Amino acid sequence: MVEPLYKFQPGSKALAYHGPLVYEAKVLKVHEEGSPVVDIGDGKTEPLEANKIPAFLREKDTYLLHYKGWSSKWDEWVSSERIMVFNDDNLGLSRELRNARKKTIERLDSGCASPEDEILRKRKRVLKTRALLTKDGRALSRRKKPDVKTTYEVLLPLRPRLKCVLVDDWEIITRDRKLVDLQSTTPVSAILQAYLKHKLQTVSSEEYETVKEVVFGLRTYFDEAFCLRLMYRFERLQFIEEVNRIGAFNPSDIYGVEHLLRLLVTIPGLAAHTAMNAISLNVMMKNVEKISDFVDDNMESFSSMYCNASPQYDRLSRTQ
Structure with missing residues (x-):
């Protein structure tokens, strides 16, 4: 939502998009398009070079925001597309977005399948039926008794905040087309090491x-499964750019808590068909649950920032 007629000033209250939701924020600094200085309020300015404004935002009116009640590490420069006047209409929009997200989370909690899930199930049923037919349409006789594999019902109780993080993460990347700022992450390797240090005591x-x-x-599987299971399509180019920049690396040394959570929620589905016995499986899942609880307890320290993708990145990413 663009509001070009309103001039935001340093110190003024505003509303702004952060991910899929709208939050109350305070304008800390203002940079007008083409200006060599940044307005910091009270008639004072700073040189443009003294501020870390993303290159693709320098040719626009931009604002440094601090989100109410948030750590200053979330302060960020945004364009006029994301900032809104603090008024009743926009507050109403903020409430509507929060209610919509709440419904999404409730659907996640209830285990309701999405339309995509239903489509996949139908396709699997069709493929299974086709596999049982010969080319002329007659059913194949089953001469072999199918192998019976032991499966377990495996659950991972995930705390509400972590569910919100997963929903927000998906929406920020797939809908808002932003990226995790890899410079701001606490790597998975460091998170797991912190957990080990905690358990040692x-x-x-x-x-x-x-x-x-x-x-x-977990760390080994994270590294091995990363490219196939833990990245959204929009993130592929970022991964390629990182490889080109520093060479081969273990994803657990670069990517952070958001991708770790994506891994944790896949564990129950994988574990359900494991060859492990029930006792070993239970021990493993108890430990995975404790890791997720540890992450939730320390989310303020582990959470990463998101950054806007450049127009060039957005264009190139569609070819990946």
């Missing part, structure tokens, strides 16, 4: 060895 040496095995397995 709270469990027996025997239990700690089990914790280490689970953590090692």
